[in-house]
Amino acid sequence: MLTTTKEATAKLKTSKPRLSFWQIWNMSFGFLGIQFGFALQGGFMSRIFQTLGADKEAIPMLWIAAPLTGLLVQPIIGYLSDHTWHPRWGRRRPYFFIGAVLSSIALFFVPHSSALWMAVGFLWILDASINISMEPFRALVADKLPESQRSYGFITQTLIIGIGTWVASNLPWMVSQLGVSNETTASGGIPMSVQVAFAIGAFVFLTSVLYTIFTTTEYPPEDLEEFERQKQQKKRFVADILDNIKTIPPTMQKLGLIQFFSWFAFFTMWSMANPALTEHVFQTPMPVKSAYDMASPAAAKAFKVASTAFQKSSNQVGSYMGIYGLSSMVFALLLTFYTAHRRINRKLVHMGSLIAGGIGFISMYFVPSPQWLILSFTLVGFAWGSILSMPYAMLSSSVDPKKMGVIMGIFNMFIVIPQIVAALGGVNIAYKLLGNQTIHAMIVAGISLVIAGLCNLLITNKNAITYQPNEVVTSTK
Incomplete structure (x- = not known):
């Protein structure tokens, strides 16, 4: 007897085939572009804000666009992608494309902002657009891979993210080495090196996402007829999201504390590393224009010299920050080879990595010269590599696969809420408890990562810690 399409689809979904490395690579490659966007945003938005006249104390608040858009966009996109199916374009890929187009446009125009309010506005658009693409990428791994390959899949994503972080963080330095000007424009605008770097980032974002769209297929819903029927009957968009928030599994709650x-x-690093390190390590803070008598040629020249020194140091800070992408890539590469054939204890890996990253942040206060930042950011990269893989692997093994998109979107609320807290004064209040120097913000970041690492001790769900393919796991803690 011939198997019906419905039965074949159900069989495929309940027993997903193992994918090759290159199939997993193709479905994750779009993250290269997404990370170009995030790395350029994370490494250089504070620099752009300072160049346009922002006070360093105001920088975290100017960053609030990023977490707020994530809080709103990710659960919505997750829900919508769960309830989307197109015979040719699938479930997640339409959102990849929409987000990539909008992100590329925003990336190109961000460094052309002529006023602070314009840069802040473009940050809102950029972060919302990146989130449209990013959330479905997380869900795609859970959609496509069997349980035994989940860690492998998320770690492969982390490998690609590491490559993107390192290259994008070095782009302004690279293009300045090719002769592109690193000085602020005559009107005080963003240096040409930054403008070119963001244009390259826009191109990479769009092309890498298109590569994934055209090289990856998606599985249809288990029961397509039932899927369409429920989609027509259930128009409880907001109510469904709220219901899922109310019924968050215990493991997800504990992972949420770690994520906080x-x-x-990391929000503290993205918003404050540039002012902290240019001041404390490079001794080249952004000059305050009002402190110079610009009518005096000598004062105007002194301001330009100080401003150029700040821009050069900012390039170097961006390059050193790229080290954490490089080390996270090595971290992910080692775990990719290991998890391809063996299981790992996700909880212990995550705990150790976060504590190492915390030590890296704290060490920035003590470095005797800029070169030592290589070691500091290498340790931070271990934490970053783990943050981008282990929590998602643990979560995907403990939730309903039919709700993977909306669950991943809700889970990302645990990413954006701490960033909102930090932006609304959490960073400034916390670091000023240690002193008025901006570098104390890096110490706060280190302490926060150590606490996150220790919170892993709360995870007790065996399936989340290490997937057990031959064991029945009943614990829900």
Whole structure:
């Protein structure tokens, strides 16, 4: 007897085939572009804000666009992608494309902002657009891979993210080495090196996402007729999201606590590393224009010299920050080879990596010269590599696969809420408890990562810790 399409689809979904490395690579390659966007945003938005006249104390608040858009966009996109199916374009890929187009446009125009309010506005658009693409990429791994390959899949994503972080973080330095000007424009605008770097990032974002769209297929819903029927009957968009929030599994709640301290730390780095390191390590803070008598040629020249020194140091800070992408790539590469054939204890890997990253942040206060930042950011990269893989692997093994998109979107609320707390004064209040120097923000980031690492001790769900293909797991803690 011939198997019906419905039965064949159900069989495929309940027993997903193992994918090759290159199939997993293709479905994750779009993350290269997404990370170009995030790395350029994370490494250089504070620099853009300072160049346009922002006070360093105001920088975290100017960053609030990023977490707020994530809070709103990711659960919505997750829900919509769960309830989308197109015979040719699938479930997640339409959102990849929409987000990639909008992100590329925003990336190109961000460094052309002529006023601070314009840069802040473009950050809102950029972060919302990146989130449209990013959330479905997380869900795609859970959609396509069997349980035994989940860790492998998320770690492969982390490998690609590491490559993107390192290259994108070095782009302004690279193009300045090719002779592109690194000085602020005559009107005080963003240096040409930054403008060119963001244009390259826009191109890479769009092309890498298109590569994934055209090289990856998606599985249809288990029961396509039932899927369409439920989609027509259930128009409870907001109510469904709220219902899922109310019924968050215990493991997800505990992972949320880990995520809170992890992302508080990284938001602190993205928003404050440039002013902290240019001041404390490079001794070249952004000059305050009002402190110079610009009518005096000598004062105007002194301001330009100080401003150029700040821009050069900012390039170097971006390059050193790229080290954490490089080390996260090596971290992910080693785990990719290991998890291809063996299981790992996700909880212990995550705990150790976060504590190492915390030590890396704290060490920035003590470095005797800029070169030592290589070691600091290498340790931070271990934490970053783990943050981008282990929590998602643990979560995907403990939730309903039919709700993977909306669950991943809700889970990302645990990413954006700590960033909102940090932006609304959490960073400034916390670091000023240690002193008025901006470098104390890096110490706060380190302490936060150590706390996040220790919170892993709360995870007890065996399936989340290490997938057990031959064991029945009943614990829900």
